[in-house]
Amino acid sequence: MLKSHVIADRDFIVAPLDRRVFGTFVEHLGRCVYGGIYEPGHPTADANGFRGDVLELTRELGVTIVRYPGGNFVSGYDWEDGVGPKEERPVRLDLAWGSTETNQFGTNEFMDWCKAAEIEPMFAVNLGTRGPAEAQNFLEYCNHPSGTYYSDLRRSHGYEEPHDIKFWCLGNEMDGPWQTGAKTAQEYGRIAQETAKMMRWSSDGLELAACGSSHLDMPSYAAWEYTVLDHCFEQVDYISLHQYFRNDADDIAKYLTAIDHLNSFIVEVAAIADAVAAKRRSTKRIMLSLDEWNVWYKAHHGEHLRQPGWPEAPKLLEEIYNFEDALVIGGALMTMMNNADRVKTGCLAQLVNAIAPIMTETGGPAWRQTIFHPFAQASRYGRGNVLRAKVATDSFSAGGRDGLPLLVTSIVDDPETGETSIFALNRSLTERMELTVELRGMGERTLRAAHELHDSDLKAINSKDAPERVAPVAHPAAAIQGTTLTATLKPLSWNVFATASA
Ligand code: AHR
Numbered sequence: 001m002l003k004s005h006v007i008a009d010r011d012f013i014v015a016p017l018d019r020r021v022f023g024t025f026v027e028h029l030g031r032c033v034y035g036g037i038y039e040p041g042h043p044t045a046d047a048n049g050f051r052g053d054v055l056e057l058t059r060e061l062g063v064t065i066v067r068y069p070g071g072n073f074v075s076g077y078d079w080e081d082g083v084g085p086k087e088e089r090p091v092r093l094d095l096a097w098g099s100t101e102t103n104q105f106g107t108n109e110f111m112d113w114c115k116a117a118e119i120e121p122m123f124a125v126n127l128g129t130r131g132p133a134e135a136q137n138f139l140e141y142c143n144h145p146s147g148t149y150y151s152d153l154r155r156s157h158g159y160e161e162p163h164d165i166k167f168w169c170l171g172n173e174m175d176g177p178w179q180t181g182a183k184t185a186q187e188y189g190r191i192a193q194e195t196a197k198m199m200r201w202s203s204d205g206l207e208l209a210a211c212g213s214s215h216l217d218m219p220s221y222a223a224w225e226y227t228v229l230d231h232c233f234e235q236v237d238y239i240s241l242h243q244y245f246r247n248d249a250d251d252i253a254k255y256l257t258a259i260d261h262l263n264s265f266i267v268e269v270a271a272i273a274d275a276v277a278a279k280r281r282s283t284k285r286i287m288l289s290l291d292e293w294n295v296w297y298k299a300h301h302g303e304h305l306r307q308p309g310w311p312e313a314p315k316l317l318e319e320i321y322n323f324e325d326a327l328v329i330g331g332a333l334m335t336m337m338n339n340a341d342r343v344k345t346g347c348l349a350q351l352v353n354a355i356a357p358i359m360t361e362t363g364g365p366a367w368r369q370t371i372f373h374p375f376a377q378a379s380r381y382g383r384g385n386v387l388r389a390k391v392a393t394d395s396f397s398a399g400g401r402d403g404l405p406l407l408v409t410s411i412v413d414d415p416e417t418g419e420t421s422i423f424a425l426n427r428s429l430t431e432r433m434e435l436t437v438e439l440r441g442m443g444e445r446t447l448r449a450a451h452e453l454h455d456s457d458l459k460a461i462n463s464k465d466a467p468e469r470v471a472p473v474a475h476p477a478a479a480i481q482g483t484t485l486t487a488t489l490k491p492l493s494w495n496v497f498a499t500a501s502a
Contacts, residue, residue: 001488002433004393004407006422010415010441014386015341017412020065020167021333022379023122024058024351025292026110027071029097030316035362036352037113038105042363050113053366057358058117058351061372062379065120067169067291067347068110072096074172075128075180079138082106084157095180097316098306107142108154111163120167122291122345125195127171127188128181132195136202139168143203167207167345169291170195170232173214173242175224185224189231196235209238209289209345216243216265225269229276229286238289238344241269244355245328246297252324252458252492253398256427259331260404266290266335270342288342292349293332295325295371299355317354320463321369323455323470330374330453330494331425334410337378340386348375359464367467370460373453377472377496381421381449384414396427407433407489418501419448426489437485437497444502445483450475454493472496 026032037058040049069077073096081090081103089103107123114121123142125135137150142163144151151162173179174188183191192210199206210232213221225239243265245258266288273286299319307314329348336343348371352358357372393407408425420442426433439445451472462469478487478497489495 002394002406002428002431004391004433004435006392006409006411006435006437007390008387008411008437008439010387010413012388014338014388017337017340017382017384017386018344019383020120021290021336021343021346022062022375022382023065023067023291023345023347024061024063025067025071025347025349026069026351027354028069028073028077028094028101029071029350029354030318031313031353031360031362032350032356033105034313036360038109039362048109048112050116051360051366054352054358054360055117057366057368058119061357061376063117063119063351064379065122065167065345065347066114066351067122067124070096070124071172072179074124074126077126078130079107079126079134079141083108083141083154093310098310099314100310100312102312108157108159121163121165122167122169122347123165124169124172127174127191127195128179131191132198135195136198139199139202166205167209168199169209169211169240169289170236171211174211175218175220176214185220185227189228192228193232193235196232200235207238208236209240209291210236212239212241212269214242216261222268222272225272226276229273230279233276233280233282233284233286236286238287239269239273240289240291241265242292243290244294244296245332246295247324248297253396253429255324255328256331257399257401257404258328259335259408260401262332262335263339266339266343287344290336290343290346292347294349294355295319295321295328296355319355320461321371322458323370323460324458326370326374326453326470327425327492327494329371330378330423331408333374333378334408334423334425337382337386337410337412337423361464365464367462367464369462370470373470373472374494377451378423381423381496381498382412383419384412384416387411387413407435411437413442418442420445420499422485422497422499424489424495424497426491426493426495428491430491432491433489435485435487435489439483439485439499442501443483445480445485445499446502447478447480447485447497448500449496449498450478450487451496452476452490452493453495454490458492
């Protein structure tokens with residue numbers, strides 16, 4: 001039996017956790033919008049055409065913020081197409097996904113959906129085929145109260161009050177050759193700077209994110225971040241990170257190092273942003289927006305990306321997640337939490353059907369994919385300050401990396417409620433782990449809840465016919481005595497312990 005020992009003290013804090021790390025993403029892509037969140041005529045749909053079953057699962061998932069409307073889609077999107085009377089909206093070709101876009105769902109419908117789901121919106125503007133002027137017009141449409149062309153246009157569409165959207169992404173993955181209107185770092189940095197400047201002049205209190213690299217292996221990675229921020233450092237608050245994890249080699253030990261790669265990515269991008277600050281003798285700190293992340297490799301080619309004939313809402317990117325994917329998602333969530341001082345938003349891409357924790361059948365039921373569970377638990381229990389834990393655990397080597405901790409853990413403490421949560425992933429492929437966690441500075445504890453997510457079959461999935469095949473159970477081996485939690489963690493298991501003052 002392996003042994004791991006963790007010490008955490010209420011006074012040793014990484015940072016308060018920004019709840020917006022529990023965000024997701026809704027793009028006009030495949031069946032994410034149409035047949036996902038929006039399906040007029042579905043038995044559970046409301047008067048707006050919002051699927052009630054999806055809304056319910058979205059609430060259960062604990063989503064705090066949702067990015068919209070793309071993604072690759074936004075880089076060819078004319079926002080004007082998606083507002084006003086539905087019967088007058090144009091039908092367009094969506095070059096990003098080879099689909100027909102009917103525009104029956106747009107900005108105002110998304111805002112109505114966010115209200116219904118009690119979620120903060122995060123909007124992206126098109127800096128692919130369009131530029132600063134259109135971004136500013138769009139912002140004026142959304143946020144200006146009244147008395148101007150675009151604000152009155154919104155009012156004429158039935159939205160008297162401004163939407164007051166705070167968080168804006170300045171384009172999407174502008175470094176990617178697959179992006180409509182891709183740019184060099186110099187080109188994008190300048191456009192991001194001017195767009196941010198105009199948006200700030202137009203509306204107060206905005207939070208603006210510049211595009212970072214599309215993933216860690218982009219050839220331009222790191223130089224891209226430096227160049228872009230060198231232009232727009234003063235105008236933006238965040239640099240984005242996007243990362244999709246893969247298990248191409250079907251090697252679970254290597255696959256689990258996705259967690260360590262994500263940690264390096266976060267640490268490196270923060271360092272690059274700070275280098276730009278140092279060059280300017282600035283104390284400003286650019287924060288990180290991990291506004292696209294997930295597992296995505298099984299539905300990453302051929303008909304999963306594009307289908308002939310410009311179909312409407314085709315089945316694209318419908319990745320089926322298995323148990324090992326859920327372990328990676330849990331590990332990534334802990335990595336985000338443990339970097340709470342720099343990572344302020346996160347968007348699991350996406351919410352429904354397209355690389356998503358929620359699956360639906362058009363006209364039929366909705367169910368939870370395996371990755372739903374660690375996300376829902378992290379959002380439910382991840383409240384308060386992330387503590388700087390001291391971890392003693394065995395290590396392993398995989399994927400060309402040595403000295404990797406077998407135990408990955410994150411501890412989040414809410415001094416207001418007195419609740420402290422412990423998340424723990426045992427990365428050993430074969431060994432059980434005896435875990436002890438000493439919780440200091442918070443008095444005697446009691447165990448409020450304890451969950452285990454484990455399956456002897458790494459490839460086990462949830463489906464319409466077996467929607468609960470992979471689901472958390474009450475932890476079979478956990479207890480608290482005084483201030484110390486002890487638990488036995490199964491090999492390859494995700495575990496959550498919620499403690500409270502005794
Ligand atoms: O989330 C799917 C796609 O992945 C997004 O549209 C794009 O930004 C990324 O490459």
